[in-house]
Amino acid sequence: MNIPYLYDSGVLIAIDNDDRRMWARHSLALEDGRDIHVPSVVVSQAWRDSRRQVRLGKFLAGCHVVPVGLESAKTAGILCGKAGTSDIVDAIVVTMAASLGAIIWTSDPNDIRTLIDAQDIKPAPVIRTV
Numbered sequence: 001m002n003i004p005y006l007y008d009s010g011v012l013i014a015i016d017n018d019d020r021r022m023w024a025r026h027s028l029a030l031e032d033g034r035d036i037h038v039p040s041v042v043v044s045q046a047w048r049d050s051r052r053q054v055r056l057g058k059f060l061a062g063c064h065v066v067p068v069g070l071e072s073a074k075t076a077g078i079l080c081g082k083a084g085t086s087d088i089v090d091a092i093v094v095t096m097a098a099s100l101g102a103i104i105w106t107s108d109p110n111d112i113r114t115l116i117d118a119q120d121i122k123p124a125p126v127i128r129t130v
Helices: 009-016 020-031 040-046 054-061 070-083 088-100 109-119
Strands: 005-007 036-039 064-066 103-106 127-129
Touching (some): 005 088, 009 040, 009 054, 009 103, 036 040, 036 088, 040 064, 040 088, 070 088, 070 109, 088 103, 103 109, 109 127
Parallel strands (some): 005 036, 005 103, 103 127
16 A cells, blocks of 8 residues: 655645656656645645646646645644644645645645644654655
8 A cells, every 4th residue: 555645835846847856756656556635725836827837737637636625724724823833735734644644745844844743643744855
């Protein structure tokens, strides 16, 4: 059984900038049959211009873009309160990763770690840096 991946906006920005290492990691994950999740609010952070971001659009077609519902939004807000942070998108990433048992791919490992520590669940999600 493969552990799923959950991508934050740093991954999408890397892909949009044609980062070859991130493309290789993503391709290997797909070959391994991993489920790859992207919270819809993460797409909002990275998406700016459909005409310019064709590559990113194709990339997202291979991912499960997960909508953020009311309960996830509340849980992320509570987590921000516990952690003393205000980045709700990072909190969504952490709460979704915890519920999926996913590995988080991020360009902000310190911010994600702060939220994971405040969440205080075991086992804690694993962080991988873009």
